[in-house]
Amino acid sequence: MELNGEPNNKSTSESNGKKVLCIEDEYFISELYVRALTKAGYSITVEPDGQQGLALAATDQFDIILLDLMIPSMTGFEVLKALRDPAKTPYLHAKIIITTNLEQREEVRADIEQQADGYIVKAEVTPRELVEFLSNIDI
Amino acid sequence: MDYINKFTGQVRTRIFALLIIDNLVFLADWWLVEQVLHLTGFKLIAALLIVPLLSLTLLPWLSTRYLTQPTKLISEAILHIMPDAANPVPAPNPDSSPFGKELVASLIHQVYQLATIADQTSKTKPQPIDLHANFIANSLPLPLITLDASQNILFANEATCKYLQLAESDIVGKNFYSLLDMSFPSEQTFDTWLADVKQTKATANGSWERVRLNVSETRPMRLFDLAAYYNRSNSQHIETMVVFFDHTKQYIQDDQAISFIALSVHELRTPLTLLRGYIEAFEEEFAGKLDPEMNDFMFKMSASAQQLTAFVNNILNVARVDGDQLVLQLHEENWADIVRSAANNMALRAKVRGITLEYSIMPDIPTVGVDRVSILEVINNLVDNAIKYSGKSKKIRISTQLTNEGMVETIVEDYGVGIPTNIMQHLFTKFYRDHHNRAQIGGTGLGLYLSKAIVTAHGGNIWVKSKVGEGSSFGFTLIPYAKLADELKNNMSTEITRAAHGWIKNHSMYRR
Known part of the structure; x- marks a missing residue:
């Protein structure tokens, strides 16, 4: 399943030319993110599967990758490792932002945070706040 | 043994020599009477009797003195090292012995050596506790330990050895803090109490609840209540007695529930x-497209979702604090902005209950080093409590100013039911809830406990002032960022990481 563009056609904002890949299997979450980000001018692609998400990300056509940790076929952490491995992904300019509600040991979180460009606990950030967060990231 | 053989030889030759002298005296006496004096009759008998009698009394007397001289020297050595002697005996000179000098010198040396060892043991070994007290202490099923003035363990009963799974010899004489790795649920630890009573009191009692003991890495942690008795002047040098009440089962149940x-x-x-x-x-x-009633529903839904x-x-963070897993990252933030946004956020929840939330922020508040998400939770918890305990009052005030010590202080004030003095000290304890209000006002008893852990991890303090019927104020302080920045320079990193934990280590040697 792929969800492209504007789901409700209500966006009146100008495109800001930035492309976001959202690797997320929870449909409601991706729907909310698509709505908020589209309104803010991003073009957003949703991919619910880990392996396919990795394949899409590796094409290097995105500026921002929102990566959930609990996703089918491959965990988000494995996707992150593959994207950071020069042998598997020789070039990637996108910023990787982890989006998760998963509770984990501090050591694991620190390890993930070190490899990613941002770490967001979904329960702590509303879609509006996510847009604000992304606008502060240098791309 | 060589000395003994030599000594017996010397004694034998001297007795032999004395016997020869005795016989010679007798013969000389006979010869003198016969040849020189020509005595006869009664005079002869008298002369022949007097001289041997003289030699019989004088010679034994002289020889005994002479032969017992070595023994005298040894006895003098023993008397010399006798403690508390009324008339001190001077140290003997082994060279003054007429014979057996080696044996005497070596025996005196041994006496002195034994005395030194005995002296040392009596100093290092604890005073033996009388058997009756020992029996009572050992029949007690609770671990009991006594300490001297430098917190070294003088005595540990059998229950202690069993509890710590250590032999008595591994406990007695050890330092209390190095043997027991204890953590307390508040800053009022055994260590701070003892330091305080040592300065201010002759005798004192102390007790603590929910103390954590890490026995060893391989054994599970124990939780207990602790009671201590302090007595400064004690004839046996026992200054402090400590008793442990193990409540691991009950306390673990609470933790598992969490x-x-x-x-x-x-x-x-x-x-x-x-x-x-x-x-x-x-x-x-739908902004602007809803009628007022719909808007009101919307706004109540939003407030309820926020509260949930x-x-x-709160629940997740308490679990993190207890597992030492709540790590805060302090960043430079504009405190006025944070207070303003928290106040606006909470105003919604207050408004649902018909309460207005006012705030006043002193101008020129310096930036602070805070973990935004966590410190917002502190404000939320304090305002939430103020809402809950507002009673009939319809106003809550948040204010922020700089204290005389240069800390940024924020106070949340309500004009509601207030807090009775007797329960104030328990407010920041986990699960504590005012039992009078339990039935009327909901809550988990975790909010203030968590707030305190977060504020403390920021390097600040949290406090409460209250009067029944007039309301309460809860305040907390934060360190200005400029002060924290020094810490940054030393760390060579761009952020400051702090751990919030619910446990305070007993002694500074363990403190982080």
């Missing part, structure tokens, strides 16, 4: 995220 709740509550996070997301989208999409989120975060 872990279970945290696990269940975690499942609420995703639906809550969605609920808040859709409410936000709804508000955006705060509750879920």
Whole structure:
């Protein structure tokens, strides 16, 4: 399943030319993110599967990758490792932002945070706040 | 043994020589009477009797003195080292012995050596406790330890050895703090109490609840209540007595309850995220298009979702604090902005109860080093409490100013039911809830406990002032960022990481 563009056609904002890949299997979450980000001018692609998400990300056509940790076929952490491995992904300019509600040991979180460009606990950030967060990231 | 053989030889030759002298004297006496004096009759008998009699009395007397001289020297050596002697005996000179000098010198040397050893043992070994007290202490099923003035263990009963799984010899003589790795649920630890009573009191009693003991890495941690008795002047040098009441079972149940709740509550996070997301989208999409009643419903939904989120975060954070897993990252933030946004956020929840939330922020408040998400939770918890305990009052005030010590202080004030003095000290304890209000006002008893852990991890303090019927103020202080920046320079990193934990180590040697 792929969800492209504007789901409700209500966006009146100008495109800001930035492309976001959202690797997320929870449909409601991706729907909310698509709505908020589209309104803010991003073009957003949703991919619910880990392996396919990795394949899409590796094409290097995105500026921002929102990566959930609990996703089918491959965990988000494995996707992150593959994207950071020069042998598997020789070039990637996108910023990787982890989006998760998963509770984990501090050591694991620190390890993930070190490899990613941002770490967001979904329960702590509303879609509006996510847009604000992304606008502060240098791309 | 060579000395003994030599000594017997010397004694034998001297007795032999004395016997020869004795015989010679007798013969000389006979010869003198016969040849020189020509005595006869009664005079002859007298002369022949007097001289041997003289030699018989004088010679034994002289020889005994002479032969017992070595023994005298040894006895003098023993008397010399006798403690508390009324008339001290001077140290003997082994060279003054007429014979057997080696044996005498070596025996005296041994006497002195034994005395030194005995002296040392009596100093290092604890005074033996009388058998009766020992019997009582050992029949006690609770671990009991006594300490001297430097916190070294003088005595540990059998229950202690069993509890720590150590031999008595591994406990007695050891330092209390190095043997027992204890953590307390508040800053009022055994260590700080003892330091305080040593300065101010002759005798004192202390007790602590929910103390954590890490026995060893391989054995599970124990939780107990602790009682201590202090007595400064004690004839046996026992200064402090400590008794342990193991309540691991009960306390572990509480902790397991929290872990279970945290696990269940975690499942609420995703639906809550969605609920808040859709409410936000709804508000955006329908802004200005709803009638006032619909708007009111919307706004109550939003306030309730926020409250539920705060509750879920509290539970999860308490589980993190207890597992030493709540790590804060302090960043430079504009404190006025944070207070303003928290106040605006909470105003919604207050308004649902008809309460107005006012705030006043002193100008030129310096920036602070805080973990934004966590410190917002502190403000939320304090305002939430103020809302809950406002009673009939309809006003809550938040104010921020700089203290005389240069700390940034924020106070949340309500004019509601207030807090009785006797329960003030328990307010920041986990699960504590005012029993008078328990039936009327809901809550988990975790909010203030968590707030304190977070504020403390920021390097600040949290306090409360209250009067029944007039309301309460809860305040906390934060360190200005400029002060924290020095810490940054030393760390060579761009952020400051702090751990919030619910346990305070007993002694500074363990303090982080």
